[in-house]
Amino acid sequence: QVQLVESGGGLVQAGGSLRLSCVATERAFGIDIIGWFRHAPGKEREYVGTINWDNGFTTYLHSVRGRFTLSKDNANNTVYLQMNSLKPEDTAVYYCAAGVSTGRRWDSTGSYKYWGQGTQVTVAS
DSSP states (O other): OOOEEEEOOEEEETTOOEEEEEEESOOOTTOOEEEEEEEOTTSOOEEEEEEETTTOOEEEOGGGBTTEEEEEEGGGTEEEEEEOSOOGGGOEEEEEEEEOOTTSOTTOGGGEEEEOOOEEEEEEO
16 A cells, blocks of 8 residues: 655745655555645645656646646655745645556546645745
8 A cells, every 4th residue: 555645835925935745655566657736725626747757757737837846756755846936826735646647647636546645835925
């Protein structure tokens, strides 16, 4: 059973930065993507981005492209989400999730098998 643990959330002023971490307890067989989603009060869970464990390929939600950057540390089973130029509308609980890339839409929650507990990001205006 893969466990994912997010950290790095907090309160930041608009324009500031945060770096979220997602640590996986293991690399389960077949699991090759880590995705990030966010959930703001009163809204549906929203896709943020995905990184492929093996080749580092990334995809992003259009509204965060150029501000958010995904990276990975394979030796430590860790994925990072660097968030710059944060906006109040980025406020949400951020979740990382592990899934399988082949034949699946990376922006769909159904493509991910394991989920972390979430970390709160609050951006003050």
